[in-house]
Amino acid sequence: MYRVLAERYPYAHCELDFSTPLELLVATILSAQSTDVRVNQVTPALFSRYRTAAEYAGADRSEVEELIRSTGFFRAKTDSLLKLGQALVERFDGEVPGRLDDLVTLPGVGRKTAHVVLGNAFGVPGITVDTHFGRLVRRFGWTEETDPVKVEHAVGALIPRRDWTMLSHVVIFHGRRTCHARKPACGACPIARWCPAYGTGETDPERARKLLTYELAPKADG
DNA sequence: ATCCCGAGGG
């Protein structure tokens, strides 16, 4: 299934705009519960205004809030960015660390964000379990876990390590383009023949509800 | 488990 998806989305990549590890880290923090398109609308002005960890550490709170407001959660994200700048200056000499254990100690940085930075700025293979990835691999029947760390380990055991970053990209692309949360376009899906969730009623409201709330059994019937 | 929070689709 992975190979078919990889052939379907050979151009899959991180769609956040960035030119440095710090920019990617900031963009990824802003992407929480927001679309990459919206994040890319605010980051040019943000990156132009703040170029170093020290500049985030000393930034004016209300100014940052206005710059990132449209991405949602703007007070919490502003708080994260200022504290992130402080933490980078105080503990990492102003540089973005390239190790998972270090990244997850930073304010506003969880495992998902850390893997995005590692995979796309440092070339370290990692599985990014976001809302799309979790939903799709459960539909695929690759795992029934809902805890992101358990999903990461279960899927990691199925796919070679060198493919982990691209796997994350193609699964997320598939989630955005075809295997939507609410109304998956199974008719356009290249792996429908292997998918336990295929044909379980994208037109049936109750089935669709179960599909999106992850209550769907791996295989309905025979 | 709950909060943070805005914008767009259906």
Add this chain to the structure above:
DNA sequence: CCCTCTGGAT
């Protein structure tokens, strides 16, 4: 109106 969008901290 309700749901979703590349989550994280309490």
